[in-house]
Amino acid sequence: MAEYKLLLKHSDKPEFRTFSGYVANGGYEGLKKAVEMERQGVIDEVKASGLRGRGGAGFPSWIKWNGLPKEKKAPHYVLCNADEGEPGTFKDKMLMETCPFQLIEGMTIAGYAVQAEKGFIYIRGEFIDAAKSLRRAIDEAYANGYLGKNVLGKGFDFDLYLHLGAGSYECGEESALMSSLMGERGMPRLKFPHAPLPTVSGVWEKPTLINNVETYSCAPHIVARGGEWYASLGASTKNSRGTKIFSVSGHVNNPGNFEIEFGTPLKELLAMAGGVKGGALKACIPGGSSMPIITAEEVDRAIIGYEEMQEVKSMVGSGGCMFFNEHTDIVMLAWRTALFYANESCGKCTPCREGTKWMLQILERIIEGKGKPGDIDLLKDVAGQIEGRSFCALGDAAAWPVQGMIRQFRHEFEYYIEHGKSMVTSERAMALRP
Amino acid sequence: MSELLQIGSPNERPRPPKADELNLKFSDQAVKELEGLKTHYPTLKACILPALWIAQREYGGFLSGEAIAEVAHRLKRSYAEVEGVATFYTMYNSVHKPGKHKIEVCTCLSCHFNGAFRIRDYVTAKLGIRHGETTEDGMFMLEEVECLNACDRAPLLQVGDKYHGPVDEAYIDNLLEDLRNREESTVVQMADQIVQCHLETSERVGKVLD
Incomplete structure (x- = not known):
């Protein structure tokens, strides 16, 4: 299988970032078709497509779209989660920079389908280039009557605003994103079943549809070419439909974004990225830093799909696929991952705030050569006490990679503790140490 | 560390x-x-x-x-x-009051394993500042940051609104010289x-x- 470019088909054309270039390349066909349909018809197409959320969790998108009240009693909002922060992922950045109108069209279709008149794109503050690209595109869309009052003369209003974050991984969590958009510290809020779903009471306690950049970007294609057509992509998998963009980085010759059909073997993704550089393949984190690590042998047999990846005890996640060569010290990798989560934990709940710092301290003493017997079990114990007990999924995301690395490479941790130094001693590996 | x-x-x-x-x-x-x-x-x-x-x-x-x-x-x-x-x-x-330019070196996963700590140490040695510090002339501030999400360009750093990557020592030499006389990519x-x-x-x- 080769790359299957649907969302990224025109990403290399500079004119695709302009209104005229977008329309000339088939843009806005989806929206034009959508506004002629019943609102429910649009949602039914999304249902037929089998589209699942591309932000990491893989939740069926149509359930969210269908969840907003059909009889509108208060303003509805459409939010786009563009706070891409998962280490290893850079697909949303590229989609926003090179295909801004695709996202805008997708959100406008969503706005029509769920009767929202306002949409917000929450972009992380560092993504200035993406924000500028979207800003220009939104300005052009307004000027051409594709946003604002009476979109396409069909009597439906849709305003789209950009909102930039200011540096917080936690704001990529949907309830924390809403807190941040409302002007608070980016901390998660009570969730279902303890509080209503965002589709009933989301941002400003109004019905809210929130999806990832890539998810919205699929909508124009689903509506224009039909949900059934979209569902024919990835049909070899159990329940993953369409295409997925993978951001491949780490020790590969040709890092970048690659769009593939679900059902593609993981090793082909590695081949697309030019294979491993600097030595033999050792390990791979297939779906962003939160996902459990897999070994080279598992890379060989892994098939990309939400259910299929579970056979190697990992997940598709956000698609941030990092490959590591033989000079990679897994204990160091675990330490750097733990540092990330300790640094980004928002501090709201105790298991995550304290647990991530404990894991970091234990790993820090191991890489300083001061590890103690029993540290591995202690790490597993702490990780186990975070998992499933934190307020939001950041806690799980901090526990899984450490648990996964211990499960797959326990001998490296044991060697490090016993000898006070890493078992990966090549010159290349030593040069990477902080 | x-x-x-x-x-x-x-x-x-x-x-x-x-x-x-x-x-x-x-x-x-x-x-x-x-x-x-x-x-x-x-x-x-x-x-x-x-x-x-x-x-x-x-x-x-x-x-x-x-x-x-x-x-x-x-x-x-x-x-x-x-x-x-x-x-x-x-x-x-x-x-802290930052310098005119803020140099943010990503040391997260892909950058780390492509030499980010060497890059950070090089900037530290060259400017004499560590994480969170500003040079005496107020020109540069150095920060070690988490994933900037452009891992295809690892090792990567951000100065103001621009991403630079992949960077090496020679690139940093040129960049710092260039920034001294530039009014763009400032914190403001x-x-x-x-x-x-x-x-x-x-x-x-x-x-x-x-």
Whole structure:
């Protein structure tokens, strides 16, 4: 299988970032078709497509779209989660920079389908280039009557605003994103079943549809070419439909974004990225830093799909696929991952705030050569006490990679503790140490 | 070792000004921009984040006690609430006054295993500053940051609104020389560009730069 470019088909054309270039390349066909349909018809197409959320969790998108009240009693909002922060992922950045109108069209279709008149794109503050690209595109869309009052003369209003974050991984969590958009510290809020779903009471306690950049970007294609057509992509998998963009980085010759059909073997993704550089393949984190690590042998047999990846005890996640060569010290990798989560934990709940710092301290003493017997079990114990007990999924995301690395490479941790130094001693590996 | 978790301490918070010392410094442009922003959201509170970006530009890149007090005053929120928001997010400079340029070296996974700590140590050696410090001439501030999400360009660093990567020692030499004489990619300009990206055509006073 080769790359299957649907969302990224025109990403290399500079004119695709302009209104005229977008329309000339088939843009806005989806929206034009959508506004002629019943609102429910649009949602039914999304249902037929089998589209699942591309932000990491893989939740069926149509359930969210269908969840907003059909009889509108208060303003509805459409939010786009563009706070891409998962280490290893850079697909949303590229989609926003090179295909801004695709996202805008997708959100406008969503706005029509769920009767929202306002949409917000929450972009992380560092993504200035993406924000500028979207800003220009939104300005052009307004000027051409594709946003604002009476979109396409069909009597439906849709305003789209950009909102930039200011540096917080936690704001990529949907309830924390809403807190941040409302002007608070980016901390998660009570969730279902303890509080209503965002589709009933989301941002400003109004019905809210929130999806990832890539998810919205699929909508124009689903509506224009039909949900059934979209569902024919990835049909070899159990329940993953369409295409997925993978951001491949780490020790590969040709890092970048690659769009593939679900059902593609993981090793082909590695081949697309030019294979491993600097030595033999050792390990791979297939779906962003939160996902459990897999070994080279598992890379060989892994098939990309939400259910299929579970056979190697990992997940598709956000698609941030990092490959590591033989000079990679897994204990160091675990330490750097733990540092990330300790640094980004928002501090709201105790298991995550304290647990991530404990894991970091234990790993820090191991890489300083001061590890103690029993540290591995202690790490597993702490990780186990975070998992499933934190307020939001950041806690799980901090526990899984450490648990996964211990499960797959326990001998490296044991060697490090016993000898006070890493078992990966090549010159290349030593040069990477902080 | 990484110094990421070691920045600022509670003792170093700027003091809030007393109520009768409030000295509003927003320019006419900033006031107009804030008025535009208020129409985007159903509440004034939601303007806190963008208003802090305006303040970061108006106060020369640093959210001092005065800057936070002005945002609180203009949005009718308490000082404590706005300070709480300002200190939560890493891109607001609420602890130290930053240098003219902020050099943010990513040391997260892909960058780490492509030599990011060597890059960080090189910048430290060359400029004599560590994580969170500013050079004596006020030109550069160094920060070690988490994933900038351009891992295909590892090892990567960000200066103001521009990403640079993959970088090596020679690239950094040229970049630092170049930045000394440049008015772009400054901390202030980045804040301005973020503000401009928020605004609709009719509300915009400044420009969205290329």
